[in-house]
Amino acid sequence: MFRPLPRASGYFRTDYADEIALIQTRGERVTLIVFALALVALPFMASPFLLDLACQVLLASIGALSLMLLTGYAGQISLGHAGLIAAGAFTTGILSREINAPFWVTLPASALTGIVLGLIFGLPSLRLRGLYLAVSTLALHFIVIYLGGEYETKRGFSTGITVEKPRIAGIALNDGRIWYFILLAFAVGSLLICINLLRSRSGRAWRAIHAKETVAEALGIGVAAYKLLAFVISSAMTCVAGCLFAYYRGFVSIEAFDLFLSIQYVAMIIIGGMGSLLGALLGAAFVTVFPYVIENLLKLLPNAKSLAGDIFAVNYASFGVVMILFLILEPLGLVGIWRRMQNYFLLWPFKKKPLAGARK
Amino acid sequence: MQLFVNIVVLASIYALIACGYVLIYRVSRVLNLAHGELMMLGAYAVLATASLFSGHPAMALAAAVVLSLVVGVLVYVFLMRKMTGEMALAAILTTVALGILIRGVVLLVWSAQQQYPAQALALPNPSLMLPGGAYISLWSAALVGTNLAVYGALFGFLRFGRWGMRMRAAGQNPLLAAQRGINLHRVYALAWSLSTLTGALAGILMALDSGLTATMPVIGLKAFPAALVGGLDSLVGALFGALIVAAAEVLLIYYVDPLLSDVVPFLVLIAMLVVRPWGLFGTREELDRV
Numbered sequence: 001m002f003r004p005l006p007r008a009s010g011y012f013r014t015d016y017a018d019e020i021a022l023i024q025t026r027g028e029r030v031t032l033i034v035f036a037l038a039l040v041a042l043p044f045m046a047s048p049f050l051l052d053l054a055c056q057v058l059l060a061s062i063g064a065l066s067l068m069l070l071t072g073y074a075g076q077i078s079l080g081h082a083g084l085i086a087a088g089a090f091t092t093g094i095l096s097r098e099i100n101a102p103f104w105v106t107l108p109a110s111a112l113t114g115i116v117l118g119l120i121f122g123l124p125s126l127r128l129r130g131l132y133l134a135v136s137t138l139a140l141h142f143i144v145i146y147l148g149g150e151y152e153t154k155r156g157f158s159t160g161i162t163v164e165k166p167r168i169a170g171i172a173l174n175d176g177r178i179w180y181f182i183l184l185a186f187a188v189g190s191l192l193i194c195i196n197l198l199r200s201r202s203g204r205a206w207r208a209i210h211a212k213e214t215v216a217e218a219l220g221i222g223v224a225a226y227k228l229l230a231f232v233i234s235s236a237m238t239c240v241a242g243c244l245f246a247y248y249r250g251f252v253s254i255e256a257f258d259l260f261l262s263i264q265y266v267a268m269i270i271i272g273g274m275g276s277l278l279g280a281l282l283g284a285a286f287v288t289v290f291p292y293v294i295e296n297l298l299k300l301l302p303n304a305k306s307l308a309g310d311i312f313a314v315n316y317a318s319f320g321v322v323m324i325l326f327l328i329l330e331p332l333g334l335v336g337i338w339r340r341m342q343n344y345f346l347l348w349p350f351k352k353k354p355l356a357g358a359r360k
Numbered sequence: 361m362q363l364f365v366n367i368v369v370l371a372s373i374y375a376l377i378a379c380g381y382v383l384i385y386r387v388s389r390v391l392n393l394a395h396g397e398l399m400m401l402g403a404y405a406v407l408a409t410a411s412l413f414s415g416h417p418a419m420a421l422a423a424a425v426v427l428s429l430v431v432g433v434l435v436y437v438f439l440m441r442k443m444t445g446e447m448a449l450a451a452i453l454t455t456v457a458l459g460i461l462i463r464g465v466v467l468l469v470w471s472a473q474q475q476y477p478a479q480a481l482a483l484p485n486p487s488l489m490l491p492g493g494a495y496i497s498l499w500s501a502a503l504v505g506t507n508l509a510v511y512g513a514l515f516g517f518l519r520f521g522r523w524g525m526r527m528r529a530a531g532q533n534p535l536l537a538a539q540r541g542i543n544l545h546r547v548y549a550l551a552w553s554l555s556t557l558t559g560a561l562a563g564i565l566m567a568l569d570s571g572l573t574a575t576m577p578v579i580g581l582k583a584f585p586a587a588l589v590g591g592l593d594s595l596v597g598a599l600f601g602a603l604i605v606a607a608a609e610v611l612l613i614y615y616v617d618p619l620l621s622d623v624v625p626f627l628v629l630i631a632m633l634v635v636r637p638w639g640l641f642g643t644r645e646e647l648d649r650v
Contacts, residue, residue, distance in 0.1 A: 077449055124630075128637055131391055131448055135588065136633050139626035146623040153619065259581075263456055270453060310468055317464025323457035327450055328442050 022195070039184060043177040051176045053289065058183040059245055061284035062190050064268040066237035068280035069194055072269055073203065074230035075210030076125050077134040080141035081265040084121070084235045086257035087113050088242020090148045093161035093252035103166035107243050114239030115232050117144070122231030126224050129213075141262060148254045160253030163246045179248055186244060190237055194277055197233065206230055267319075271326050273333030282334040290322070291315045361492040367603075367610045369500045372507040374625075375602035376562040377583035379514060379595060380555035386593040387531045387551040390440065390451045394459035395559055396580020398435070401462055402428035402560020403477065403567040403576065404470055410480040417481040425560060432556030436549040444548070459577065467574055475572045477564070485569065499569035506565060510558055514595060523550060531593065582622070585629035591642020600640055604628065 013019050023029050043051055063085060070076050088110040095101040095109055124136035152158055165174045173179065197203050205226040208216035217223050246252045264287055272283025294315050330336055377399060384392045392398075405424040413419040439458060443451040478485055478499070487495045518524040529537040530547045538544050563576065586605045590597025609624040638644045 124633060128633060131452065132633060132637050134449070134452065135391075135584075136630060139585070139629045139633075142623050142626045143630075146619070150619060260460070263460065266453060266456075270450075313464050313467035315464070317461050317468060320457045320459070320461025320464060324439065324454060324461065327454050327457065328439075331446070331450065 043180045048176055051180055053292065055176070055180055055183050055248060057285045057288045058180070058187045059241060059248065060265075060268065060288045061187050061281050062241040062244070063238055063265055064272070064280040064284040065187075065190050065194050065277060066234040066241070067265050068269050068272075068275075068277060069197070069206075069237075070230050070234035071266075072275045072280070073198060073210060074206035074227065076122075076227060076230060077130065078121070078137045078234075079134050079259075079262050079266065080121060080137035080139075080144070081238060082257045082259065082261035083137075083141035083144035084114065084117060084238040085242040085245060085261070086148055086254065087117050087144055088239030089246040089252045089257070090151070090161075090242075091239065092243040092246040093163050094151065096163050097157075097161050103247065107240065110239045110243035111236045114236035117239070118232035118235030119228060121235060122228045125227050125231065138259075138262075141259065145254055145257060148257070152254055160251055160255075163250050163252060165250060166247055183244060183248070186240070190240075191277065191281075193237070198277070202226065202229060267323050271323070271333050273335030274331075276333075276335045278338075279333050279335040282338075286334065290319065294318055361490075361494040363610060363614060365490065365494040365496050367607050368504060369496065370610055371603045371606035372500075372504040373562060373566060373579070373602075374583040374586040374606055375599050376503065376507045376510060376558060376565075377580055378587035378590070378598040378602055379510065380559040380562075381584055381587040382590075382592060382595055382598045383514075383551050383555040383558070385587075386595075387527050388440075388444075388548050389448070389531075390443075390455070391448075391592075392455045392555065393452060393581075393584075394435075394455040394462065395555070395584075396577030397459040397462040397466075398428070398431065398556045399559035399563035399580050400466060400572075400574070400576040401431060401563075402556065403563035403572050404466055404475075405560070406477045406564050406567065407470065407475055407480055407572075410477060417483055420481055421564065424564060425557065428556050428560030429553045432553035433549050435556070436545075436552040440548070440552065441545060444544075463574060463577065470574075472574050475567075477572060478568045481568075483568065497569055499565055503562070503565040503569070506561055510561065511595065511599060514554075514558075518595070523547070527551060578622070582625045585625040585632075588629055588639055589632045591639025593643060594639065594641035597639055597641030 018024065023032060042054060046054065063081065067078065067081050070078055091110045091113045092106040095106045096103075101109070121137055121140055125133050128136060152160070167173070173182070198206075205216070205221045208219060208221055209223055209226060213223055268283035268287045269280055270283070271286050272281070273279030295311055298311055298314060326333060332339075377395065380395050380399075381392060384390055384395075402424060405427045406420060409420040409423040409427070410417075413423060435458065439454060440451070443454050484498070486498050488498060488501060490496055516524075518528055526537070526542045526547050527550065529540070529542060530544055534544060537547075559580070566572075566576070566579070582605075583602070586602040587598050588601070589604055590599065590601030605625045605628050608628050609621060612620050612624050632639065
């Protein structure tokens with residue numbers, strides 16, 4: 001059964017199937033179908049540049065979703081996300097370069113690397129919390145990057161590893177549109193995985209650990225196991241994103257995975273809004289599109305030619321400013337703004353939600 | 361012998377930077393990941409003041425140091441003050457964002473080229489021979505000396521100074537300190553300005569010694585393990601931590617592999633986190649303050 005507009009007036013379910021259904025109302029179903037159609041139609045309308053941008057957003061959103069799972073829900077801070085993406089990309093690069101492995105070998109291999117690295121990244125979390133954990137993931141990031149750099153110099157690929165596009169039935173996948181759909185499938189897949197993980201036992205355990213570890217333990221949740229699970233799942237997803245990155249770019253180099261990339265991913269979940277999958281997607285889109293917006297804004301300035309060399313620096317500085325503004329003015333991120341807008345229309349003509357428990 | 365001198369110089373660099381991390385963390389429990397960038401800003405400030413006071417190198421250096429002090433206060437007043445009482449992750453990320461901003465601004469103003477403040481100030485950098493046949497450049501020697509002076513001054517200030525005592529009190533128990541009439545905002549601002557001051561000193565001396573590029577913050581980040589190994593809230597610890605990290609780095613580079621240089625501090629850091637997360641001299645706090 002689909003009911004129209006449940007939110008404002010409260011919504012009462014009558015059977016368990018309703019409770020479990022992913023799409024609960026007709027409104028949601030309609031918006032979803034429209035959105036899906038738009039996503040499918042996009043590659044046939046967009047220019048190659050926009051298509052590439054869309055692919056980048058999809059790639060980033062896989063990474064952002066996995067980081068959101070770890071930081072936004074399980075509460076384990078990680079500053080080493082770029083290291084994990086690098087690990088996935090390098091696993092793919094090395095395997096396809098050294099033993100000419102096809103993609104159906106490299107993809108699971110990357111995921112396996114992710115699982116192992118997740119265990120390693122997660123081990124400090126059993127002992128450390130908060131700031132110290134963040135620092136230990138930061139350190140691991142540098143170590144992964146060092147290993148990648150070491151491989152590059154020792155094997156003589158100091159400029160980077162080229163990765164050939166995967167082939168299915170002898171046809172190389174080098175069309176932008178095909179890649180768009182592959183990435184879309186992976187992004188939707190990881191979104192579904194995240195949604196389902198979060199509304200099942202593991203998701204509840206992570207939230208409990210996030211809220212208060214001691215209480216979670218007292219409730220019978222295996223804190224250590226669930227922490228490790230969060231790290232393992234998150235880093236496996238991230239490494240898969242890294243594998244896709246390697247194939248999509250066709251090129252892997254250690255310079256692409258510096259600390260700034262880690263910070264960008266953290267920025268995605270902060271700007272998007274902590275503790276919300278929608279936030280991860282919005283943040284990924286925002287952070288990915290942001291530099292191009294800045295570039296185009298700069299081109300609008302009168303003496304655009306002379307500024308061309310400074311685009312990188314301007315990007316850097318304005319990214320810092322935007323991050324600071326979000327942290328200070330809108331800690332709930334884009335999702336916070338979105339919810340406020342929703343509430344505004346739902347509550348109109350009133351301004352504020354009634355306080356919970358104020359009813360007599 | 362040369363190896364020993366190298367270790368001492370590197371340890372001084374790390375120690376001088378690490379005391380900035382320690383000061384801020386000890387007083388306000390905030391980890392300042394923009395410290396490397398603030399340090400770089402101090403070094404670039406010398407370039408600006410060098411053209412302003414051309415012919416007076418001492419004036420230019422003094423002006424740059426004062427400028428960095430002001431920057432520290434401004435950072436606290438306009439940015440970190442808003443983050444007091446927020447989640448520590450948010451505070452850390454604010455400093456990270458500040459670092460990105462500073463890096464962008466530095467690139468915009470001074471471009472990514474290598475700069476030589478020593479030439480801009482017309483200061484020489486001769487090699488000095490030490491007894492035992494080792495060489496040390498003049499500015500490295502100055503750095504070692506400055507480091508000792510800074511640590512001496514800081515110990516004295518924190519131990520006997522009125523404001524130093526207030527800083528210790530604020531670090532120990534902010535609520536109680538505020539109840540006793542200590543103006544926390546002033547104490548925090550002081551900690552930030554002292555921290556950028558010491559950072560800028562390190563940055564300036566390193567830039568005078570070997571030139572300046574926008575990659576300097578990497579050194580700032582590598583000094584962080586020194587602070588943590590010694591204990592994030594202990595100045596003595598920072599000295600010892602710097603010595604340990606520097607020794608490990610110099611020896612491993614020399615005997616194993618020069619490429620290791622960027623990771624050694626972090627390897628030491630992880631080893632320390634596994635064995636004794638609160639550091640050699642740090643107080644064993646509840647680690648979930650975040």
